[in-house]
Amino acid sequence: MVREILEYPDPRLREVAKPVDEVTDEIRVLAEDMAETMYDAPGCGLAAPQIGVGKRIFVIDTATDDEPSDLRVFINPELLELEGEQTWSEGCLSFPELSEDIDRAEKVKVRALGVDGKPFVLEADGLLAVAIQHENDHLEGVLMIDKVSVLKRKLMQRKMEKRARAGA
Ligand code: GNR
């Protein structure tokens, strides 16, 4: 089921998400809904707080249009290692139509549980590494607007206020 994506400045985007106790069928349905919502948007990642669920889960698919889909589900993720630096022009489904250059680590090592409840470790670089860091931030209530200059932050705030007033 496609869920509604919350937009800045919804206060639910600022809450710190809680660990998942056990990977149950309910969690698997949530992960499915998140994937469906991400593909529908469309976006290359989605964190549970973006649909108003304060749990530590995110989904990512960085495959391009001409590649087969590559859905990854991360439950209770932990970033174990961050290395190097890279800058991407990032978007966020909670800031529709905005994009900003954000500095991130070039490579990340992440540990998480999969939908089978089993732990896995993944080393990623490029866009996948960026997406993992972006989604992990959502679980901490951190948003891309927090990572830009004061001037850009004000511009982003203004654009989002205007959008909210327009009833978008
Ligand atoms: O769809 C998305 N694209 C994107 C592009 C560059 C860096 C990060 C992202 S994540 C974003 C979807 C989203 O808001 N996830 O939280």
Ligand code: NI
């Ligand atoms: Ni986002």
